[in-house]
Amino acid sequence: MTKPIVDARAIHKHFGxxxxxxxxxxxxxxxxxxxxxxxxxxxxxxxxxxxxxxEEPSSGSIVVDGIDMLDPRTDINHARQRIGMVFQSFNLYxxxxxLGNVTLALRKVAGKSRAEADRLGHAALERVxxxxxxxxxxxxxxxxxxxxxxxxxxxxxxxxxxxxxEPTSALDPELVGSVLEVMRSxxxxxxxxxxxxxxxxxxxxxxxxxxxxxxxxxxxxxxPAAIFxxxxxxxxxxxxxxxxxx
Amino acid sequence: xxxxxxxxxxxAAAWPIVLSGLLNTILLSLIVVPLGxxxxxxxxxxxxxxNPLVRWPLMAWVDFFRAFPPLVLLxxxxxGLPFAGLELGGFACxxxxxxxxxxxxxxxxxxxxxxxxxxxxxxAGRSTGLSRLQAMGYxxxxxxxxxxxxxxLSNTLEVVKLTSLGSVVAVPELLYQARxxxxxxxxxxxxxxxxIIYFLMLWPLVRLLSRLENRALAGxx
Numbered sequence: 001m002t003k004p005i006v007d008a009r010a011i012h013k014h015f016g017x018x019x020x021x022x023x024x025x026x027x028x029x030x031x032x033x034x035x036x037x038x039x040x041x042x043x044x045x046x047x048x049x050x051x052x053x054x055e056e057p058s059s060g061s062i063v064v065d066g067i068d069m070l071d072p073r074t075d076i077n078h079a080r081q082r083i084g085m086v087f088q089s090f091n092l093y094x095x096x097x098x099l100g101n102v103t104l105a106l107r108k109v110a111g112k113s114r115a116e117a118d119r120l121g122h123a124a125l126e127r128v129x130x131x132x133x134x135x136x137x138x139x140x141x142x143x144x145x146x147x148x149x150x151x152x153x154x155x156x157x158x159x160x161x162x163x164x165x166e167p168t169s170a171l172d173p174e175l176v177g178s179v180l181e182v183m184r185s186x187x188x189x190x191x192x193x194x195x196x197x198x199x200x201x202x203x204x205x206x207x208x209x210x211x212x213x214x215x216x217x218x219x220x221x222x223x224p225a226a227i228f229x230x231x232x233x234x235x236x237x238x239x240x241x242x243x244x245x246x
Numbered sequence: 247x248x249x250x251x252x253x254x255x256x257x258a259a260a261w262p263i264v265l266s267g268l269l270n271t272i273l274l275s276l277i278v279v280p281l282g283x284x285x286x287x288x289x290x291x292x293x294x295x296x297n298p299l300v301r302w303p304l305m306a307w308v309d310f311f312r313a314f315p316p317l318v319l320l321x322x323x324x325x326g327l328p329f330a331g332l333e334l335g336g337f338a339c340x341x342x343x344x345x346x347x348x349x350x351x352x353x354x355x356x357x358x359x360x361x362x363x364x365x366x367x368x369x370a371g372r373s374t375g376l377s378r379l380q381a382m383g384y385x386x387x388x389x390x391x392x393x394x395x396x397x398x399l400s401n402t403l404e405v406v407k408l409t410s411l412g413s414v415v416a417v418p419e420l421l422y423q424a425r426x427x428x429x430x431x432x433x434x435x436x437x438x439x440x441x442i443i444y445f446l447m448l449w450p451l452v453r454l455l456s457r458l459e460n461r462a463l464a465g466x467x
Contacts, residue, residue: 054369081375091370095388104384105374150370157374 005030005192006051006161011060013046013216020046021057022216026194028161033193035203035224038213039239044196047213048163051194052083065160081109084154088166090146092138098125098149099134102156110157124156125149128182144175148182155186162186164195198243204228212236256435260427264439267423268447274337274409274419278344279402285345286352291382293357311350317411319343324415336415348405355397359390396458403451407444420444 006028013021020043028034036044049055051062053069053076062069067079092101099121106117125131128148138146147167154162164183168176180202187193187206197203203210203224210227212219212235220233228244231237292304311319320343327334334342363386371381391398413422424440 052373054373077372077375077377079375080373083373085370085373087366087370089364089366091364091366093367093370093385093389095392104371105376108380108384109375153370153374 002029004028005065006194007061007063008047008051009061011047011050011062012058013043013050013055014058020216021050023060024213024216024218026211026218028192028194030192031190032208033187033195033206035207035210036194036196036213037198037200037203037210037239037243038219042213043216044213045165048085048165048194048196051161051163052080052085054085077109081105081157082160084151084157084159084162086147086150086154086162086164086167088169090138090143090150090170092146092150092153094138097135097137098130098141098152101138101149102153105153106156120156121152124152127155127185128152129178142175143171144178147171147179151179151182151186155191159191161192161194164193164197166196166198168197168199200228200243212239214239251434251438253433253435256431256433257439260424260431260436260439263423263427263430264420264436264443267418267420267440268443270418270423271406271409271420274340274412274417275406277341278348278409279405281341281345282348282352282405283398285349286354286356289349289353290356290360293353294360294382308350308353311346312354314347316343316347316408317414319347320411320415336412336417339415340409340412340417344405344408348401348408351401351404352398355394355401356390358397359394360386362393363389396455396462399451399455399458403448403455406448406451410444 004027006026008024008026011021011024011026012019024043024047026034026047036047038044046055050057051064051069053062057070060070064079065082067082068074069076069079092098093104096104099118102121102124103114103117106112106120107114110117112120122131122134125134128151130145130148130152133141133145133149138149141149151167167183168179171179176199180199183193183195183202184206195203195207207224209221210224211221212227212231212233214235220227220231220236227236228240231240289304289308292300295301320339323334323339323343324336327339367385367389368381371385372378376384409419410421412419413425416422418426420440420443424436427436428434
């Protein structure tokens with residue numbers, strides 16, 4: 001692998017007595033789309049949340065785009081602008097319009113003027129196909145639209161990496177497609193993406209690599225075809241078997 | 247009966263006194279309500295700091311002033327502080343007592359509001375690079391205030407009513423002035439007038455409060 005854009009090594013995370021991550025190494029190349037799968041409680045969301053330090057790892061090292069995320073001298077707020085994150089429950093700000101959601105960090109973190117932030121915000125909303133919803137509040141949008149606004153909120157800051165934490169799990173089945181469509185176009189534009197999700201169809205035809213986690217460790221990883229069709233570990237086989245039966 | 251409790255001549259005579267009382271009540275409210283809101287906000291923001299060295303003294307502070315009867319607090323300040331060489335006057339004593347008492351109440355309301363905003367809201371903001379303080383100011387507080395608006399208004403109603411405590415330390419607010427007028431005229435009419443004024447002043451707030459409460463209920467359904 002050329003110099004990875006995300007380089008996480010020996011990540012441990014304890015929640016009290018609970019050992020959630022037991023020494024995880026994850027390196028992601030620029031423009032790579034990595035899918036992280038695994039049973040609930042396997043630590044995949046925690047791993048994702050450690051990468052932008054929403055969770056503080058107990059030990060290990062994380063370098064994203066050349067920035068040491070765990071160095072106390074690192075300006076974490078500055079570093080986080082380069083790492084977009086999309087949440088399972090969207091987490092849009094309900095008291096603001098779609099445009100307000102997208103422009104808040106542009107104005108207050110990136111320091112853009114209101115006019116410039118609005119221009120960038122409209123462009124981001126256009127990219128997710130919601131140019132005509134700029135003045136709607138989250139309550140007036142469907143789940144799929146809300147999640148696309150959330151994606152626009154991240155990409156407006158022009159991140160180097162995007163983290164997706166089960167982005168379609170809270171959506172009605174008929175709304176999943178529109179969100180995956182946006183993720184696909186992001187991938188085509190060359191965005192580096194780490195996705196925690198169970199959308200196996202999407203993983204199959206869009207992911208470069210699938211990482212299977214269980215019990216706080218990466219059990220095995222490889223191209224989607226290899227992981228889905230010829231998994232080498234018993235636990236991977238069992239998990240793939242379970243989700244494919246559904 | 248009407249001659250005793252609603253005597254027109256006495257109203258006319260007492261009106262300037264009562265009116266000056268009303269103005270002082272309004273002035274007092276305009277001082278103590280923002281002061282209490284401000285104090286409460288500071289308390290609530292401090293309470294959101296998870297450090298136990300901040301939390302514990304804060305909880306003790308809030309508990310103490312919520313349990314302390316405001317009238318006792320006020321008299322203690324007014325009658326006690328001069329013995330410590332500090333003579334503040336009634337108005338300042340009311341302001342301080344209310345800052346301590348209602349600040350603690352407002353603080354609990356703000357804290358409940360802040361707690362009502364899901365953690366994911368802050369996480370979303372912080373993941374885009376907002377600082378803790380920015381996330382609080384732009385994301386959490388606007389939602390928190392909206393969520394507890396009925397409680398804030400309800401507490402404000404109580405605070406305006408409580409300004410009548412100022413009469414005990416000779417602050418010439420509405421009740422005090424009405425009593426002055428009563429003793430000057432030997433007639434309870436000024437007190438009745440004061441009661442009517444309190445009602446007319448607060449009733450619109452009460453109406454607004456029930457509308458907010460109904461809306462909040464409807465929103466929850």
